[in-house]
Amino acid sequence: xxxxxxxxxxxxxxxxxxxxxxxxxxxxxxxxxxxxxxxxxxxxxxxxxxxxxxxxxxxxxxxxxxxxxxxxxxxxxxxxxxxxxxxxxxxxxxxxxxxxxxxxxxxxxxxxxxxxxxxxxxxxxxxxx
Numbered sequence: 001x002x003x004x005x006x007x008x009x010x011x012x013x014x015x016x017x018x019x020x021x022x023x024x025x026x027x028x029x030x031x032x033x034x035x036x037x038x039x040x041x042x043x044x045x046x047x048x049x050x051x052x053x054x055x056x057x058x059x060x061x062x063x064x065x066x067x068x069x070x071x072x073x074x075x076x077x078x079x080x081x082x083x084x085x086x087x088x089x090x091x092x093x094x095x096x097x098x099x100x101x102x103x104x105x106x107x108x109x110x111x112x113x114x115x116x117x118x119x120x121x122x123x124x125x126x127x128x129x
Contacts, residue, residue, distance in 0.1 A: 040067070040068070040071055041071050041074070042067040042070070042071060045067070046063060046064065046067055049063055050063075101121060104117070105117055105118070105121075
């Protein structure tokens with residue numbers, strides 16, 4: 001037989017092994033999950049949601065899909081409004097362009113270079129005969 005001291009040693013080793021195993025399992029389940037680093041407008045918001053609500057991987061993917069869709073919708077709205085905005089200021093931009101073209105032509109270029117500048121600034125080059 002093992003005896004009293006042998007039984008105590010075996011019991012101590014068993015408790016040590018059980019504690020180590022339980023510690024590893026507890027550490028894995030309680031450790032913060034790795035959140036993939038995302039790019040885009042809402043990357044910080046997404047990270048904050050993960051940190052605050054400890055989202056499961058499935059919910060993380062749903063959140064990412066929702067935020068991607070939101071970002072895409074915002075880009076579409078911005079593009080539509082930018083096109084409207086640009087068309088509304090087109091007249092003013094054209095006028096300002098003519099003004100600065102005149103400054104470059106008359107104040108920067110010498111007289112003998114102005115005809116060439118006029119040809120280049122009015123459109124594509126036409127072939128020389």
